Amino acid sequence: MLIGEAQLQQRVQELGRQIARDYADHEPVVVGVLRGVVVFLADLLRAMPELRCEVDFLAISSYGSGAGVVRIEKDLERSIEGRHVLLVEDIVDTGLTLRFILRNLETRRPASLAVCTLLDKPAHRLVTLPLRYIGFSIGDVFVVGYGLDLDQRYRNLRDIWVIDPPD
Numbered sequence: 001m002l003i004g005e006a007q008l009q010q011r012v013q014e015l016g017r018q019i020a021r022d023y024a025d026h027e028p029v030v031v032g033v034l035r036g037v038v039v040f041l042a043d044l045l046r047a048m049p050e051l052r053c054e055v056d057f058l059a060i061s062s063y064g065s066g067a068g069v070v071r072i073e074k075d076l077e078r079s080i081e082g083r084h085v086l087l088v089e090d091i092v093d094t095g096l097t098l099r100f101i102l103r104n105l106e107t108r109r110p111a112s113l114a115v116c117t118l119l120d121k122p123a124h125r126l127v128t129l130p131l132r133y134i135g136f137s138i139g140d141v142f143v144v145g146y147g148l149d150l151d152q153r154y155r156n157l158r159d160i161w162v163i164d165p166p167d
């Protein structure tokens, strides 16, 4: 086990308080990137009940052998033009997926665009990206649980575990 439930919950509470403070006057659109983010986002939203915000979702799929080739499978329901957008991710590894999403959202002219990621895995980062809120920085390991999967399994574990992915 890498990060236990209590530690996750405590950090999510801190992030929620910080985001609620920072966005108090901005009525942000909180955008979750499906599907890995669902558990984290559900807890994060409940850690900032005082914040006026909208919630929307993007679903993306990677194809090819990674390399940041990403397709939007489900787009936002509403326009973000002129809105303050907080993009919420489960994990940033190479950063290629996030770069694709940020570039795409930037073309829609939001008032601001910032990123909150539960996990930051900087070992394989290929592109420099601004991550305003980071839950935990982790080493070069593959993790599952708390929304994160290996071949769609383990998302429902309450803690985050290191797993040996098959080669």
Ligand code: IMP
Pocket: 036, 068, 090, 091, 092, 093, 094, 095, 096, 097, 098, 121, 141, 142, 143, 144, 148, 149, 150
């Ligand atoms: P990136 O484009 O390399 O930053 O990849 C980000 C995506 O890869 C994440 O949204 C996850 O879907 C997946 N990913 C990267 N590392 C892990 C991990 O340790 N566990 C589960 N999924 C991961």
